[in-house]
Amino acid sequence: MVKEHNILISSVGGQGGITLSRVIANAAMIQGLNIRVGETLGMAQRGGAVQSHVRLGEDAHGSIIPSGGADVLLALEPSEAARVSKYLGSQTRVIINTAPTYPIPVMLGQAAYPSLDEITGALEAIGCEIFVVDASRIARETEAPRSLNIAVLGAYMALSEAVLTEDTVKESLRKTLPARYLEQNLRAYEGGRQALAI
Amino acid sequence: MLDEEGSHKLLMGNEAVARGAIEAGVHVAVGYPGTPSTEVIETLSRYAEQAGMHVEWAVNEKVAFDIGAGVSYGGARCLVTMKSAGLNVASDSIVSVAYGDLVGGLVIYVADDPGLHAGMEEEDSRVFAALSLLPMLDVSDSQESKDAVVKAFEYSEQHSVPVIVRSTSRVAHGKSPVETGPIQKVPRKPHLARDISVFTRASPVWCKQQHTRLIEKTKALVPSVETDFNRLKMKKGQRHGVVASGVSWNYLMDALSRHGVDVATLKIGSVNPLPVNQLRELIGQVDRLLAVEELEPYIELRIKAMVADTDRKVKVLGKQDGTLPSVGEYDYDLVEEAVLKLTGGEKRCDDELAARQAEASSLAPRRSLPFCPGCPHRGSYIALNQAIKELGYKQDEVIVTGDIGCTILGMHPPFNSCWNEVSMGASIGVTIGLKQAGVENPVVATIGDSTFFHAGMPPAVNAAWGDTPVVIAVLDNEITGMTGHQPNPASGYNALRKPVPRIKIEEILGAAGIKKIKVVDPFDLEESKEAFKEALQHDGPSAIVLRRMCALVARRQRLTGPPSHVDGEKCTGCLHCVRTLSCPAMEIREGKMEINQNTCEGCGLCAQICPFQAIEGGDQ
Numbered sequence: 104m105v106k107e108h109n110i111l112i113s114s115v116g117g118q119g120g121i122t123l124s125r126v127i128a129n130a131a132m133i134q135g136l137n138i139r140v141g142e143t144l145g146m147a148q149r150g151g152a153v154q155s156h157v158r159l160g161e162d163a164h165g166s167i168i169p170s171g172g173a174d175v176l177l178a179l180e181p182s183e184a185a186r187v188s189k190y191l192g193s194q195t196r197v198i199i200n201t202a203p204t205y206p207i208p209v210m211l212g213q214a215a216y217p218s219l220d221e222i223t224g225a226l227e228a229i230g231c232e233i234f235v236v237d238a239s240r241i242a243r244e245t246e247a248p249r250s251l252n253i254a255v256l257g258a259y260m261a262l263s264e265a266v267l268t269e270d271t272v273k274e275s276l277r278k279t280l281p282a283r284y285l286e287q288n289l290r291a292y293e294g295g296r297q298a299l300a301i
Numbered sequence: 302m303l304d305e306e307g308s309h310k311l312l313m314g315n316e317a318v319a320r321g322a323i324e325a326g327v328h329v330a331v332g333y334p335g336t337p338s339t340e341v342i343e344t345l346s347r348y349a350e351q352a353g354m355h356v357e358w359a360v361n362e363k364v365a366f367d368i369g370a371g372v373s374y375g376g377a378r379c380l381v382t383m384k385s386a387g388l389n390v391a392s393d394s395i396v397s398v399a400y401g402d403l404v405g406g407l408v409i410y411v412a413d414d415p416g417l418h419a420g421m422e423e424e425d426s427r428v429f430a431a432l433s434l435l436p437m438l439d440v441s442d443s444q445e446s447k448d449a450v451v452k453a454f455e456y457s458e459q460h461s462v463p464v465i466v467r468s469t470s471r472v473a474h475g476k477s478p479v480e481t482g483p484i485q486k487v488p489r490k491p492h493l494a495r496d497i498s499v500f501t502r503a504s505p506v507w508c509k510q511q512h513t514r515l516i517e518k519t520k521a522l523v524p525s526v527e528t529d530f531n532r533l534k535m536k537k538g539q540r541h542g543v544v545a546s547g548v549s550w551n552y553l554m555d556a557l558s559r560h561g562v563d564v565a566t567l568k569i570g571s572v573n574p575l576p577v578n579q580l581r582e583l584i585g586q587v588d589r590l591l592a593v594e595e596l597e598p599y600i601e602l603r604i605k606a607m608v609a610d611t612d613r614k615v616k617v618l619g620k621q622d623g624t625l626p627s628v629g630e631y632d633y634d635l636v637e638e639a640v641l642k643l644t645g646g647e648k649r650c651d652d653e654l655a656a657r658q659a660e661a662s663s664l665a666p667r668r669s670l671p672f673c674p675g676c677p678h679r680g681s682y683i684a685l686n687q688a689i690k691e692l693g694y695k696q697d698e699v700i701v702t703g704d705i706g707c708t709i710l711g712m713h714p715p716f717n718s719c720w721n722e723v724s725m726g727a728s729i730g731v732t733i734g735l736k737q738a739g740v741e742n743p744v745v746a747t748i749g750d751s752t753f754f755h756a757g758m759p760p761a762v763n764a765a766w767g768d769t770p771v772v773i774a775v776l777d778n779e780i781t782g783m784t785g786h787q788p789n790p791a792s793g794y795n796a797l798r799k800p801v802p803r804i805k806i807e808e809i810l811g812a813a814g815i816k817k818i819k820v821v822d823p824f825d826l827e828e829s830k831e832a833f834k835e836a837l838q839h840d841g842p843s844a845i846v847l848r849r850m851c852a853l854v855a856r857r858q859r860l861t862g863p864p865s866h867v868d869g870e871k872c873t874g875c876l877h878c879v880r881t882l883s884c885p886a887m888e889i890r891e892g893k894m895e896i897n898q899n900t901c902e903g904c905g906l907c908a909q910i911c912p913f914q915a916i917e918g919g920d921q
C-alpha cells in the first residue's frame with residue numbers, strides 16, 4: 104500500500120500540465136489508490152503559470168502538498184521548476200523540460216530569465232536530484248508536437264521509484280485522451296521513457 | 302455523471318455538486334458564471350437532456366435566484382449557482398425569500414475564493430448565513446460536496462427554507478474520490494397555493510411572524526446536521542481540542558497523521574446552525590481549543606461566546622490571538638504550526654532550507670496575463686488610446702473606467718488604459734459620477750458584453766436619462782470570456798449550445814435612450830479610432846459597440862484567419878509591434894520579430910501598426 108506519494112506538475116498555460124495531471128490521477132484511480140488533486144484553474148488558458156498537485160496514498164488528505172514535501176516535480180518549463188521551489192526538499196526528484204517559454208518583458212530585454220545552470224544549481228542546493236530532458240524536442244522528433252507533457256510522463260515512468268505501473272499509465276492514456284491522438288501520445292511517451300532509461 | 306449507485310469516481314468538487322444535483326432529482330439548474338463555481342452548470346448542461354433537467358445560464362445572480370424561487374413556488378426542485386460576489390447581487394431576493402415558505406426544494410451553491418486565485422475580493426460567504434439566517438453547509442472535499450447537495454434538498458423541503466451549500470476554490474477545483482448514491486426520481490408538486498401572508502413581505506405583522514418562523518426552521522435542523530455533517534471525536538481525558546471546517550479540515554488530518562498528536566477534534570460541516578451540542582460537549586472538557594477556518598473568525602467568535610456562557614476557562618486559539626491569519630488561503634504548514642502551538646510542540650524550522658527555496662523561486666520571471674493572440678480587446682484599447690492621443694489629450698488626461706472580465710486586462714502595459722475596477726457594471730455608473738463631480742475632459746467606460754447584460758443596462762439608462770456626456774464602450778466578444786466562455790444573450794446560443802436569436806446590445810442602448818451609437822470591428826483600427834474620436838467629442842451620452850468574437854471561441858469554431866507573416870527583409874527590428882501590442886504569438890529572433898505560426902490567429906492588428914509594412918496578414 105502506498106502511504107504518501109506527492110507529484111507536483113508545474114507548467115505554463117497551454118503546455119498540457121492539467122491534462123498530464125488528469126492522466127496521472129486516472130492511472131492512480133485505476134490502480135485503486137487514494138487520490139487528492141489540487142489545481143488552480145483559470146490562468147491555464149492564457150499563458151500564466153499553472154501548478155497541479157497530485158497526492159497519492161492513504162495519508163494524502165489535503166489537496167496541496169506540504170512545503171518541502173514533493174516526491175517528484177515534473178516541470179514542463181525550466182523557470183517553472185524554480186517557481187515552485189517551496190514544495191521541494193532533499194528527497195525530491197525533478198524532471199525538467201529544457202525548452203523555455205519567454206514572457207514578453209524577457210523578449211524585450213526588460214526582465215531577466217535564468218539560465219538552465221542557474222536553475223539546476225539552485226535546485227541542487229535544496230538537495231533535489233535533477234533529470235534534464237529536452238521533452239519539446241522529443242515531442243517534435245516523435246511527430247507529436249503537442250505532447251511534450253506526455254514525453255515528460257514517459258521520463259517520469261523511467262525513474263525506478265515511480266509508484267504507477269506502466270500498464271495503468273497506458274490504460275489511462277487510452278481512457279483520458281482523445282483516441283485520435285493516442286498514437287502520437289504513445290510515441291511521445293516512449294521517447295520520454297527512453298531518454299531517461301538507464 | 303449518470304453512473305449508477307455505488308460507482309467510484311474521481312471528481313472535481315464542482316462536478317460532485319453537479320452529480321449531487323442529479324442524485325437529488327433536481328428539475329432546474331440555473332446560475333451565472335463566476336470562478337470557482339462555473340463548472341457546476343457547465344457539467345450539468347452536458348447531461349441535462351439525458352437527466353431530464355432544465356439547465357440555463359441567467360444574466361446575473363439575482364435573476365438566477367429569482368428563477369430558482371419561481372421554480373420552487375412552481376413545485377419543482379432548483380439548484381442555483383454563483384461565486385461569492387454573486388451572492389451580493391442575489392442577496393436582496395435571498396433575504397426576502399428566506400422569510401416565506403417554499404414548495405419545491407431550493408438550494409444555493411456559492412463558491413468563495415480564499416487566496417484570490419481568480420482575483421476580486423476574499424469575501425467570506427459564511428457571514429451571509431448570519432445575515433440571512435439561512436441554513437448553510439460548508440464542504441471539505443468532493444464526497445462532501447455531493448452529499449451536501451443531496452441532503453440540502455431534503456432539509457429544504459422538510460423545513461420549507463432555502464439551504465446554502467458553500468465551498469471554496471480548493472474544494473471546488475480540487476479532485477478527490479466520490480462514491481455515488483442513488484439517482485432519485487422526484488415528482489413535481491402542485492404549485493404554491495395563494496397565501497399572501499406567506500409569500501409577500503407587505504405587512505409588518507406577517508413579516509414578524511415570518512422572521513420568527515425562519516429562526517425556528519434553522520434551529521430545528523440542529524439534530525440533523527449534528528449527525529449528518531459534524532463529527533466530534535473526543536476521548537476521556539483529552540485536554541486539547543481542534544475545531545476545523547472547509548478545506549482546513551484536510552490539512553488538519555495531514556498534520557495529525559504526520560505528528561500523531563493526541564487531540565479531540567470537531568469537524569464542522571454546518572455553518573448555520575452550528576453543532577451547538579457537540580461544541581458544548583467539547584468546551585465542557587478541553588482546556589485549550591484551536592479554531593481552524595479560512596477568512597473571518599466566524600466559528601471562533603461563536604465558540605468564545607459559548608465559553609463565556611459557561612463557568613469554564615477555555616483558552617481559544619485562532620485569529621484573534623494571531624495564531625492564524627484571516628487573509629489568504631490556508632495550507633498544511635499554517636495548520637501544522639497552529640496545531641503544534643496548541644499542544645505545546647515545536648515546529649521544526651529549517652531556515653536554511655527555506656532560504657534556499659526562496660532563492661530558487663526568485664529566479665522565476667513574472668508571467669503577467671496578456672490578452673490572447675488575436676484577442677479583439679487588443680484592437681479596442683489601441684484604437685481608444687490612438688483616439689485620445691489624436692484629439693490632443695495625454696493618456697493621463699482622459700479617465701477610462703474598467704469593468705470585470707478580460708476587458709480589464711487593458712489596465713496592464715502596454716495599453717495602460719483602464720484606471721479602476723469596481724464590480725460588474727460599475728464602469729458606467731462611475732463615469733456618470735465623474736462627470737457630476739465636474740471632470741471636464743471626456744470619460745470612457747469599457748465593459749464586456751456579459752457584464753453589460755449583468756448590470757450595465759441600468760446605468761446606461763441613467764446616463765441617457767440624465768443626458769450625461771459619457772462614452773460607453775461595450776467590448777462585445779459575444780461570449781463570457783474571463784470565466785471560460787459561457788454563452789450570454791449576445792452569443793446566439795444557450796447553455797445547451799442550441800441556437801437562439803442574438804440580443805443586440807446596440808438595440809438595447811438605443812431603447813435605453815442613447816442617441817449616438819456606433820457598431821465597429823475592433824480589428825479595423827481606423828474605423829474604431831474614428832468612432833472613439835467622434836464619441837469623445839460628443840456632448841451627450843454615446844456608445845460604441847466593438848464587436849468581434851473572442852479569439853479562443855473563434856479558434857474552436859475554426860473561424861480565425863491564417864497566421865500572419867513577417868517579411869524579414871522589411872522588418873527593421875524596431876519592435877514597435879511587440880511594444881505596442883504585446884501579443885504572445887510574437888517572438889524575437891536575432892533582433893527581429895517573428896510570428897509563431899501555431900499560435901497566431903491572423904487578426905492583422907500588427908500588420909496595421911507596423912511602420913514599415915513588414916507584416917502581411919489579417920485578411921479574414
Ligand SMILES: Cc1ncc(C[n+]2csc(CCOP(=O)(O)OP(=O)(O)O)c2C)c(N)n1
Pocket residue numbers: 333334335336384386387390421705706707708725748749750751752753778780781782783784851
Ligand atoms: C457578481 C459577479 N458575478 C460573476 C463574476 C465573475 N466574472 C468575472 S468576469 C465575468 C464576465 C466577463 O464577461 P464579459 O463581460 O463578456 O467580458 P470578457 O471576459 O468576455 O471580456 C464574470 C462573470 C464576478 N466577478 N462578479
Ligand code: SF4
Pocket residue numbers: 671672673674675676677678707778782783851852853854
Ligand atoms: S479569452 Fe477571449 S476575450 Fe479573453 S483575452 Fe482571450 S481572446 Fe480575449
Ligand code: SF4
Pocket residue numbers: 674675676864865882884885886887896900901902903904905906907908918919
Ligand atoms: S496577427 Fe499579429 S497581433 Fe494578431 S495574433 Fe498574429 S501576431 Fe498577434
